[in-house]
Amino acid sequence: MHMMNCKQATRLMSHGQDRQLTLPERMRLKFHLLICNGCSHYNKHLNIIHQAMKRISDR
Numbered sequence: 001m002h003m004m005n006c007k008q009a010t011r012l013m014s015h016g017q018d019r020q021l022t023l024p025e026r027m028r029l030k031f032h033l034l035i036c037n038g039c040s041h042y043n044k045h046l047n048i049i050h051q052a053m054k055r056i057s058d059r
Contacts, residue, residue: 004032009039017050 004012009032012025021029033040 002028004028006032006036006039009033009036010042013039013043013046017046 009029012021012029015021016025016029033043
């Protein structure tokens with residue numbers, strides 16, 4: 001399996017907010033998040049921001 005770097009991971013996280021990632025994309029991203037603390041934190045914050053924006057737009 002090709003090792004994903006942080007730039008590729010953050011790009012996939014952003015795409016994942018807008019579309020369903022493919023199974024290979026999800027697997028590669030999940031593996032990267034297991035070994036990269038920085039991207040794991042970034043993903044957590046990205047999800048918090050996405051949920052907040054969704055709540056605001058639902059008003």
